[in-house]
Amino acid sequence: MQHPGRQSRPRERRAAIWWNGRSGRLLLDRARDMLPRWIERLQPETILQLGQPVFWGLPPGHEHTWVLLNDGFALPSDEYLQAYGVCEAMPFAAMRFDLVIVPFCLTRMANPQAVLEECWRVLRPEGHVLIMDFNPGGSLSVVRRWHLWRRDRAWPWLRPFLPLGRLRGLLEEQGFVLREGRYFQYTVPGLRRNAQWMELVGDRWWPAGANAYLILAQRRDPERPLVGAVRSFKVRSGRQNVRSEAPVAYVGPDTENTAPCPKKS
Structure with missing residues (x-):
């Protein structure tokens, strides 16, 4: 339900109608299928979700403290612990969350860099940000034009x-380490039914033509550099197995040996 005294702007109402339409439901259904597996891998204790309806109600079996920052675009169920504010100036203390989920929010933000700065601020050391957004190379972009x-x-x-390239640059400028990512949801809007074969064909032959992408990045503190084998970032297709990255350790100020780890032969 909307916050008392908070008027729904026309753009917010149009967005809610689109998410409840066929194209929005197809995209959300695919995101709902993927997201629990990524959360299970990360094992966060506290989660912040920015205001977009990835879940209408919390996912089943969750055992996390899950907070929704409702900026007027989401109308979730009462299961959420909600806070009202704007993504560019979050009403939370620093280093509060283990995971921040940014579902399809950056596209509509006038200043995505400010949102990423706030994500970095509210994340704990080694915390993760999980970003889902629309892909300019997908069929939804053609529909938009x-x-x-x-x-x-x-x-x-x-x-x-x-x-995706600009988002990667913004994350690196903010000090995030890119971990992994993938494209998803290939069905062309307007089809009478969800073409599952397009998901298989798209992952194999045309991953950049997906309607959405997902990126996982990790907070890096300049004063406490991350040490460990970090593979170069690469957007993976859905047919590849998702593998966790190498363990990451902190080097404290009293550590004697600060030499970089040798490369694998």
């Missing part, structure tokens, strides 16, 4: 979709 050409006032996504 068509709606803008028609000057469709019911279309909610007016800003260009955030390219």
Whole structure:
């Protein structure tokens, strides 16, 4: 339910209608299938989700402290512990959460860098940020341009979709270590049914044509450098097994040996 006294703006209402429509439901269903597995791997104790409806109600079997920052775009069930605010200035203390989920929020933000700065601030050392957003190379991007050409006032996504390369650059500038990522959801909007074969074919032959992508990044503190074997970031297709990264340790100020780890032969 909306916050008392908080008026729903027209763009927020249009976004809620789109997420409840067929294209929005297809994308959310695919995100719901993927996200619990990633959360299970990370084992966070405290989770912050920014205001977008990845889950209408918490996922089954969750054992985490799950907080939703509701900025007016989400109308979740009462199961959420909610706070009201804006993503560019989160009303939380520093180093509060183990995981921040940013589902399809950066595209509609005027200043994505400010949102990532706040994510870095509220994350604990070695905490993770999990970002899902629209892919400019997917069929939804073509649909977006068509709606803008028609000057469709019911279309909610007016800003260009955030390219994956630009997002990677913003994360690296903020001091995040890129861990892994993938593309997902290939079904073309407008089909009468969800074409499962497109998910298989897209992962194998055309991953960059997905409608959405996911990136996992980890907070890095300049004063406490991360030590460990970190593979170069690569967007993986869904057919590849998801492997956890090498363990990461902290080097404290009293550590004598600060030489970098030798490369594997």
